[in-house]
Amino acid sequence: MKKLLIAACVASAAAGLLAACNNDNKSSSDTTPKSATVRLIAFNDFHGYIDPPAPVKVADPNDSTKTVSESTGGAAYLATMVAQLKAENPLNAVIGAGDMVGASPLDSALFHDEPTIQALNNIGLEFTSVGNHEFDKGVTELQRKQTGGCFPGGTAGQDTCVINNSFEGAKFKYLAANVIDNSTGKPIFPAYAIKQFDIGNGKQLGIAFVGLVLKETPSLVTASGVANVTFKDEADTVNALLPEIRAQGVNAVVVLIHQGIYTTAFNDTQSCAGANGELLSILPKLDPTIKLVISAHTHWPYICNDGQGTSGATSVFYTSAYRYGSFVTALDVTLDSASDTITNVAAANHLVVNDKAANPAPVAYPTLSANATVAGIVAQYDSASAALVNKVVGSISADITTDGEAISSGTSGESPLGDLIADSQLVAAQADPKPAVIAFMNPGGIRTNLLFNQISGGEQPGQITYGEAYNVQPFGDILTDLDLTGAQIYTILGQQWVGQTSPKILEVSKGFTYTWDASLPDGSSKIVDGSVALNGTPIDKSKTYRVEANNFIAGGGDGFTGFTTGTNLYTGAVDIDAFAQYITANSNGAPLMPITPSRITRLH
Numbered sequence: 001m002k003k004l005l006i007a008a009c010v011a012s013a014a015a016g017l018l019a020a021c022n023n024d025n026k027s028s029s030d031t032t033p034k035s036a037t038v039r040l041i042a043f044n045d046f047h048g049y050i051d052p053p054a055p056v057k058v059a060d061p062n063d064s065t066k067t068v069s070e071s072t073g074g075a076a077y078l079a080t081m082v083a084q085l086k087a088e089n090p091l092n093a094v095i096g097a098g099d100m101v102g103a104s105p106l107d108s109a110l111f112h113d114e115p116t117i118q119a120l121n122n123i124g125l126e127f128t129s130v131g132n133h134e135f136d137k138g139v140t141e142l143q144r145k146q147t148g149g150c151f152p153g154g155t156a157g158q159d160t161c162v163i164n165n166s167f168e169g170a171k172f173k174y175l176a177a178n179v180i181d182n183s184t185g186k187p188i189f190p191a192y193a194i195k196q197f198d199i200g201n202g203k204q205l206g207i208a209f210v211g212l213v214l215k216e217t218p219s220l221v222t223a224s225g226v227a228n229v230t231f232k233d234e235a236d237t238v239n240a241l242l243p244e245i246r247a248q249g250v251n252a253v254v255v256l257i258h259q260g261i262y263t264t265a266f267n268d269t270q271s272c273a274g275a276n277g278e279l280l281s282i283l284p285k286l287d288p289t290i291k292l293v294i295s296a297h298t299h300w301p302y303i304c305n306d307g308q309g310t311s312g313a314t315s316v317f318y319t320s321a322y323r324y325g326s327f328v329t330a331l332d333v334t335l336d337s338a339s340d341t342i343t344n345v346a347a348a349n350h351l352v353v354n355d356k357a358a359n360p361a362p363v364a365y366p367t368l369s370a371n372a373t374v375a376g377i378v379a380q381y382d383s384a385s386a387a388l389v390n391k392v393v394g395s396i397s398a399d400i401t402t403d404g405e406a407i408s409s410g411t412s413g414e415s416p417l418g419d420l421i422a423d424s425q426l427v428a429a430q431a432d433p434k435p436a437v438i439a440f441m442n443p444g445g446i447r448t449n450l451l452f453n454q455i456s457g458g459e460q461p462g463q464i465t466y467g468e469a470y471n472v473q474p475f476g477d478i479l480t481d482l483d484l485t486g487a488q489i490y491t492i493l494g495q496q497w498v499g500q501t502s503p504k505i506l507e508v509s510k511g512f513t514y515t516w517d518a519s520l521p522d523g524s525s526k527i528v529d530g531s532v533a534l535n536g537t538p539i540d541k542s543k544t545y546r547v548e549a550n551n552f553i554a555g556g557g558d559g560f561t562g563f564t565t566g567t568n569l570y571t572g573a574v575d576i577d578a579f580a581q582y583i584t585a586n587s588n589g590a591p592l593m594p595i596t597p598s599r600i601t602r603l604h
Contacts, residue, residue, distance in 0.1 A: 033337055036199035038207065039089035040254070040331040041082055044097035044296035045323035047133065048104020048116040050075040050378045052354050053324040054454060059267040061364035067267060070365055071357035072326040075119035075378055079371035081352045082123055085330045091197045094124045096172075097296035097320070098131025098213060098258030101145065103447055103474045106467050107378075107385045111159055112141070112151045115381040117170050118163065122374050125172040127193050129211030130179060131258040131296060136475065138225030139181075139188060146170050146189065162384060163377070175211020175256060178237040180230045188229060191241055194250055197335075205335045206250035210238045214259040214278070214297060220444075223555050234259065235285030242287055251340040252333075253290050257282070260298035260320050269349045272304035278501055283316050291342040292333065293318040301327050303347045317345040326352055389467035390457030393580045394587035396464060400594045401449040405505070407602070412516070413496075413505025414597040417446060417472070421575075423595075424582030425479055426509040428573045429548040436481050436548035437534060439509035440492075442558050445473050445550065445575075446507075462591055469580045477550035477575045482566030486541035490532060492562035494525025499559050506560075508599050509548075511535045515601040528603065550575050 052074035060066040086092045100120060101113035108115045134142050144151070148169025154160030161167045177191035192210040199205055214220075215231045238255055245253060259282060264274030279295050283306075286293075293316060301322040305315055321327040327349045334344040351365045359367045382389075405415040422441045429436035448471050450464060457465050484492070493514060496505050508514075515531035532539050539545065549563055551571070556564045586592050 032201045032203050033199055035337055035343065036091065036197065036205055036335050037089065038197055038205075038333045038335060039085065039092040040294075040333055041085045041092060041094045042096065042294045042319065042329040042331065043078070043321045043325060043327070044258075044294070045099040045131070045299055046096070046101075046116065046120070046325050047099055047323065048101050048108035048113050049073055049324040050108055050115050050119050051105065051382065052077070052356055053326065054448065054451065055357070056322075056326050056351070057267075058351060058365065061361050068360040070351060070359065070361070071354050072352050073324050074352075074354045074356070074370070075116075075123065075325065076370035076375035077352050077354040077368045078325040078328065079119075079123045079374040080368045081328050081350060083371070085328065085350070086124070089332070091199070093195050093207070093209075094126050095209060095254075095256060095294060096125055096128030097256045097294045098129045099133040099296060100125075100128055100131070102131070102133025102136040105474065106389045106470050107381050109470075109474060109476075110385050110388070111162055111381060112137075112154065113145065114151075114160065114162070114167050115377065117145055117167075118377050119374050121168075121171040122371070122377065126195070127173050127175055127209045127211070127256065129256040129258050130174050130176045130189065130213045132213060132217040132220040134174070134213075135217060135221045135226050138222075139229055142174070143188070144169070146174050163380065175209065176213065177210050177241060178212050178215065178232040178234055180232060182228050182230055191237075192245065194245070194248065199337060203337060205252070205337060205340050206248070207252045207254055207333070207335075208245045208250045209254050209256055210241060212238060212255060212257040212259075214257075219557055219559055221557070222552060223557075234282050238290070239285075239287045242289070249340065251289070252335055252342050254333075255286070255290060255293045257293060258296045260295040260300060261302065261304075262298055262300050263302050266301065269301045270303050272302055272306065275302070275304060275306070279318065283318065286316065289341070291315070291317060292331070292345055294329070295320045299323040301349050303329070303349060305345075317347070319347050319349075321349055328352060386457070389465060390459070391466045392459050392463045393466050393469055394464050394583035395462045395591040396450055396452060396587070397462065397591040397593045399449060399451050400592070402443070402446055404597055405443050405446075407503055407505060410602070412597065412600040412602040413443075413503065414507065414600040416594040416597060417449060418443065418507025419510070419595040419597060419599065420582075420592075421446065421473065421579060422507045422509040424579045425548050425550075425575065427582055428479055428578035429481055432481050432570055432572045434481065434546055434568070434570065436546045438489075438512045438545060439548040440553065441507040442550070442553045442560070443504060443507065444558055445475060445477065445552065447474055448472055464583055466580055469583060470576050473575055473579060475550075475552065475575070477552050479548055479572045479575055479578060480551050480554040481546060481548055481568075481570040481572060482554060482563065483544050483568045484547050484563075484566045486532070486539040486543050486545065488562055488565055489539060489545065489547070490525075490527060490541065492560055493527045493532065495560050495562055497522070497526050498524060504558055505600065510599070513599050513601070515603060517603040519604040531601075
C-alpha cells in the first residue's frame with residue numbers, strides 16, 4: 001500500500017526517515033511527558049479562491065438573533081491565519097480535506113489552477129485528501145498538479161508556467177487511499193502519511209493522516225476523466241490500513257475525508273444541532289480506535305463530537321471549515337505518550353477576516369493583514385487575468401439567486417438563477433443544426449449568485465463582469481443536444497428523487513412545466529403523470545424531443561443516467577459563453593430582471 005512518511009524530528013533523506021523517527025521511542029526517563037498536544041490546522045473546499053469570495057454572514061457577537069456580514073478569505077489572509085495558529089504550538093500540521101482546486105474563479109482557472117497550488121505551497125499546506133473536484137480535468141492533470149510541469153498544449157508564460165516559465169507542482173501531498181489505478185491495483189497517490197512530533201526527552205509521537213474521497217465521485221465528474229480508476233468504500237479502505245499503520249508504531253489516526261454533513265444553523269458551528277448528511281452513514285463503520293475525522297464537501301462549518309463509532313460506543317470528533325478559505329479549524333489533539341493514542345480533541349472554527357471592507361465586529365472576528373509573499377503571487381495572476389475577468393458583460397436590476405432551490409422550506413426547487421441559466425442554454429442551442437426545445441441545468445453546477453452590489457473589478461452597482469458570470473458556473477462544461485422520448489424525459493425527471501440520497505431538482509427552460517407531489521413515497525418518482533408539458537401541451541411519451549444539457553449530466557452525472565439513453569448527440573457552445581452572451585443580449589437597453597419561478601409546481 002502506498003504511503004508517505006514525513007518526520008518533524010529529522011531532516012535526513014527520505015530513505016532514512018522511518019528508522020530515524022522510530023529510534024528509541026521507549027525512553028524510561030521520568031521527565032518524559034505523559035501526554036502531548038499537537039495543533040492541527042485544517043481547511044477544505046478552497047476551490048481556487050485565491051482572491052476573497054463574497055462576504056459571509058456570521059453570528060453577531062452582540063446579539064445572537066442577528067448576523068453581521070464579514071469580508072473573508074483570500075489566500076494572502078489565509079496564510080496569515082495559518083501562521084498565527086502555527087505559532088501557538090510548534091507541534092503542528094496543516095491539513096486539508098479536498099477540493100482545493102476545481103470550480104475555481106478565473107484568476108486561477110485560466111492558468112489551470114497553478115496559482116492555487118503555488119499559493120497553497122506558501123500557505124504551508126502539508127497533506128490533503130483528494131476531493132471530487134480534483135478530478136474535474138481527469139487523473140492525469142491532477143497528477144501534473146502534484147508533480148509539476150507545464151500544462152500540455154499550453155503556452156508557457158501565458159496560460160501555464162507563468163512565474164519563471166516553470167511550475168514546480170504541489171509541495172503538499174495529495175492522499176487518496178480509496179482511489180485505485182485499475183492498471184496497477186494501487187492508489188493513484190499515497191494512501192496515508194505519517195508525521196512524527198518530537199515531544200521532548202528523545203520521545204516522538206506519530207499521527208497517520210489517511211486521505212479519502214467520497215466513493216460516489218464518478219457520478220460527480222466527467223466520466224472520461226476517471227475511466228481508469230476505481231473508487232472504493234471509504235470505511236472499508238481506512239479500516240484495512242490500520243494494521244499496516246500500527247506496525248510502524250503509530251496508533252493515532254486522523255481521517256481526511258471529502259464527504260460531510262449539514263447542521264440546522266450555519267452560525268452555530270459548535271453544537272452540531274440537526275446533523276444530517278452522508279458522512280453520518282460512514283462514521284459508524286469506522287474502526288472504534290479512530291477518534292478524529294476532518295471532513296468537507298458540503299460547504300458547511302461544523303464541529304461535532306458524537307457517539308458515531310462502531311456499535312455507537314465510541315465517540316468520533318468530526319469537523320469542517322466551510323469553503324473558499326473563509327474559515328480555518330484549529331484542533332488541539334492530545335496524545336498519550338505511552339500508547340500514541342488520541343485521548344482528547346478540542347476545536348474551534350476561526351473566521352479569516354480580510355481588510356477589504358470595514359469590519360463590523362473586530363473584537364470577535366479580528367481583521368488580518370495580508371501575507372506579502374502570497375499577496376504577490378495573487379497580484380501577478382490578477383494582473384494577467386484582469387482584462388477578461390473585469391470585462392462588463394451586462395447588468396441586472398436586483399440580485400438573481402438560487403433562492404428557492406432548497407426544497408426543505410416547502411419550495412418547488414426552482415430558482416430565478418436556475419431559470420436564467422436554463423434559458424441561456426436553450427437560446428444557445430438555437431444555433432445548433434437541430435435546435436433543442438427543452439434545456440435542463442443541474443443545481444450542483446450553480447456555484448454562486450449574481451449580486452447587484454458585488455463590485456469586483458471597478459464596475460458600477462448592477463453591472464455584471466465576465467468573472468462574476470464565470471463564478472456562477474465555473475466548470476467550462478460543453479452544452480450537448482440529444483434526442484429523448486417523452487417517456488425518457490419522465491424517467492429523468494423521476495431521477496430527481498429515484499437513486500438520490502437527497503432530491504436534486506433540475507432547473508428547466510422557459511415553456512417547460514411540470515408538477516411534483518411531495519406526499520408521494522421517498523425514493524420514488526414524485527412526478528404527477530400528465531403534468532409534464534411544453535408550451536402548455538402535455539408531452540407525448542412516444543414522441544421524440546430535442547433536449548439540451550451540459551456534458552456532465554448528459555453523461556449521467558449527478559445520478560441522471562436517463563440522459564445516457566439519448567441519441568443523435570451534438571456538442572455545441574461552452575456553458576459560460578452561452579450564459580455571458582445571454583446576459584449581454586438581454587440587458588442591452590435595460591438591466592436584466594430576476595425571473596419569477598413558475599415552471600415547477602409542488603403539491604403538498
